Amino acid sequence: xxxxxxxxxxxxxxxxxxxxxxxxxxxxxxxxxxxxxxxxxxxxxxxxxxxxxxxxxxxxxxxxxxxxxxxxxxxxxxxxxxxxxxxxxxxxxxxxxxxxxxxxxxxxxxxxxxxxxxxxxxxxxxxxxxxxxxxxxxxxxxxxxxxxxxxxxxxxxxxxxxxxxxxxxxxxxxxxxxxxxxxxxxxxxxxxxxxxxxxxxxxxxxxxxxxxxxxxxxxxxxxxxxxxxxxxxxxxxxxxxxxxxxxxxxxxxxxxxxxxxxxxxxxxxxxxxxxxxxxxxxxxxxxxxxxxxxxxxxxxxxxxxxxxxxxxxxxxxxxxxxxxxxxxxxxxxxxxxxxxxxxxxxxxxxxxxxxxxxx
Amino acid sequence: xxxxxxxxxxxxxxxxxxxxxxxxxxxxxxxxxxxxxxxxxxxxxxxxxxxxxxxxxxxxxxxxxxxxxxxxxxxxxxxxxxxxxxxxxxxxxxxxxxxxxxxxxxxxxxxxxxxxxxxxxxxxxxxxxxxxxxxxxxxxxxxxxxxxxxxxxxxxxxxxxxxxxxxxxxxxxxxxxxxxxxxxxxxxxxxxxxxxxxxxxxxxxxxxxxxxxxxxxxxxxxxxxxxxxxxxxxxxxxxxxxxxxxxxxxxxxxxxxxxxxxxxxxxxx
Numbered sequence: 001x002x003x004x005x006x007x008x009x010x011x012x013x014x015x016x017x018x019x020x021x022x023x024x025x026x027x028x029x030x031x032x033x034x035x036x037x038x039x040x041x042x043x044x045x046x047x048x049x050x051x052x053x054x055x056x057x058x059x060x061x062x063x064x065x066x067x068x069x070x071x072x073x074x075x076x077x078x079x080x081x082x083x084x085x086x087x088x089x090x091x092x093x094x095x096x097x098x099x100x101x102x103x104x105x106x107x108x109x110x111x112x113x114x115x116x117x118x119x120x121x122x123x124x125x126x127x128x129x130x131x132x133x134x135x136x137x138x139x140x141x142x143x144x145x146x147x148x149x150x151x152x153x154x155x156x157x158x159x160x161x162x163x164x165x166x167x168x169x170x171x172x173x174x175x176x177x178x179x180x181x182x183x184x185x186x187x188x189x190x191x192x193x194x195x196x197x198x199x200x201x202x203x204x205x206x207x208x209x210x211x212x213x214x215x216x217x218x219x220x221x222x223x224x225x226x227x228x229x230x231x232x233x234x235x236x237x238x239x240x241x242x243x244x245x246x247x248x249x250x251x252x253x254x255x256x257x258x259x260x261x262x263x264x265x266x267x268x269x270x271x272x273x274x275x276x277x278x279x280x281x282x283x284x285x286x287x288x289x290x291x292x293x294x295x296x297x298x299x300x301x302x303x304x305x306x307x308x309x310x311x312x313x314x315x316x317x318x319x320x321x322x323x324x325x326x327x328x329x330x331x332x333x334x335x336x337x338x339x340x341x342x343x344x345x346x347x348x349x350x351x352x353x354x355x356x357x358x359x
Numbered sequence: 360x361x362x363x364x365x366x367x368x369x370x371x372x373x374x375x376x377x378x379x380x381x382x383x384x385x386x387x388x389x390x391x392x393x394x395x396x397x398x399x400x401x402x403x404x405x406x407x408x409x410x411x412x413x414x415x416x417x418x419x420x421x422x423x424x425x426x427x428x429x430x431x432x433x434x435x436x437x438x439x440x441x442x443x444x445x446x447x448x449x450x451x452x453x454x455x456x457x458x459x460x461x462x463x464x465x466x467x468x469x470x471x472x473x474x475x476x477x478x479x480x481x482x483x484x485x486x487x488x489x490x491x492x493x494x495x496x497x498x499x500x501x502x503x504x505x506x507x508x509x510x511x512x513x514x515x516x517x518x519x520x521x522x523x524x525x526x527x528x529x530x531x532x533x534x535x536x537x538x539x540x541x542x543x544x545x546x547x548x549x550x551x552x553x554x555x556x557x558x559x560x561x562x563x564x565x566x567x568x569x570x571x572x573x574x575x576x577x578x579x580x581x582x583x584x585x586x587x588x589x590x591x592x593x594x595x596x597x598x599x600x601x602x603x604x605x606x607x608x609x610x611x612x613x614x615x616x617x618x619x620x621x622x623x624x625x626x627x628x
Contacts, residue, residue, distance in 0.1 A: 315484065
């Protein structure tokens with residue numbers, strides 16, 4: 001087990017490191033021209049009264065404060081100093097910048113657990129992410145558990161009552177064809193609309209009212225979380241149910257099920273004790289993808305229902321070119337995915353010890 | 360807002376056919392190419408002659424050590440390589456293999472792992488935020504992040520096919536790799552590719568509308584079903600703003616799925 005874990009980490013961590021590095025280098029290479037994040041500074045008011053020199057100085061000071069004036073990487077191409085006078089074509093030379101460059105500093109801070117500071121309001125990214133996780137984690141984990149439980153129950157129902165198969169599977173296919181945000185909007189339209197049914201609040205996470213009792217706080221939280229949760233579950237459910245149902249139907253055709261029926265077991269027991277265990281194996285691999293998919297789905301859902309969570313943070317950072325926050329979020333999500341894969345491998349090993357543990 | 364829904368719908372359909380379909384085509388082409396080559400060449404079938412490798416490495420080192428300020432880096436690498444070579448000779452190893460294998464399969468798998476280490480929506484969100492929103496940029500980002508799905512399927516197919524006797528026979532006849540891949544392997548793989556294409560268009564349609572809904576992918580003046588739905592959020596009583604584009608998305612996706620079913624039926628016959 002430990003050897004497997006090590007080899008999994010050896011294979012996956014470099015991939016995560018590489019993609020983060022690429023996003024970092026791309027973002028810095030583009031952000032080093034002021035157009036990249038000027039829009040997010042809200043500096044238009046001062047720009048109207050300041051002279052161009054003042055604006056330039058302010059910009060340079062800002063660059064210095066954010067560390068953007070340093071060279072980007074260990075080796076950077078730089079125009080050769082004497083070439084412009086002699087030939088019109090620029091000659092590029094590789095320049096060695098030493099360890100004092102943006103990439104090195106970023107990586108060193110990352111290894112020390114410092115994710116940098118937001119471009120927008122200069123808050124530490126770690127604090128922003130932790131605060132956002134506080135509202136995202138309950139939502140995602142609840143959606144994960146509810147999806148698995150609902151898929152389990154629905155598959156058993158489908159195996160038991162054959163009459164509802166076509167209707168339910170057809171409905172699931174329809175649902176699967178819709179993107180997440182459409183489902184969320186439809187739920188919003190149907191269940192949180194003063195014109196239709198105003199069962200649930202349209203947005204927010206509920207007030208943190210310290211005077212209210214513990215019970216009513218929990219109830220308020222549940223009241224607010226229902227619609228985001230429901231839309232996440234409704235979107236991730238179809239693929240899982242179709243997968244589980246397919247493999248269950250395959251298993252029900254095998255010989256050992258016929259044997260189990262022949263010795264007089266009840267249908268319920270045949271399905272639960274014998275077939276479902278084997279049918280779970282392919283579904284476990286799907287569950288590995290479910291957790292990162294839920295995190296990504298949270299981007300959309302939190303945007304729609306105005307939940308102050310990870311996804312909303314990411315989407316806002318992407319829209320406002322706030323790269324430290326964006327990178328921190330991507331890092332966290334990459335780690336989640338790694339964790340989910342390891343968990344799924346371990347689960348499938350537990351479900352069937354014959355599976356080879358391979359990275 | 361005062362914009363016409365029908366016009367928005369029609370021009371949104373134009374966006375779909377100008378973004379999702381080309382992106383799916385490019386991603387499928389790229390995925391088929393890389394998957395084919397990875398499956399066919401594997402880790403050791405593509406071999407480069409040692410002379411070419413040595414000469415190009417030498418030229419690169421020479422160029423690096425004389426054109427930049429980092430001249431000592433080139434010299435250090437050269438010294439290390441020389442030391443390794445001498446050490447290998449000392450130990451009596453085969454110091455000069457006639458050709459070196461290129462681990463193409465491993466490279467492609469690395470690239471796939473690299474792209475799939477982050478969920479696709481988040482990756483596209485991060486990449487699309489780098490540049491001011493524009494349609495060609497979105498097209499490029501979508502195509503470059505979407506090819507692994509096709510590549511993995513094609514690679515698995517190709518690995519299976521390249522073991523079959525008829526490919527072995529073609530190889531024994533001395534046909535070139537390119538001819539074997541295009542004339543003998545691709546017609547078989549084409550079935551897989553054709554089946555995945557509508558599915559990728561459907562997935563990319565979902566991705567593109569989601570991005571437009573979040574206000575990241577396309578410039579605000581481009582009409583898109585996603586943006587239409589985003590305006591509906593500001594006006595909760597206008598149910599038609601949600602219902603009409605949602606129906607359009609639903610039926611487009613269902614129609615694309617139906618194409619796959621028809622393809623499967625044809626294959627079964």
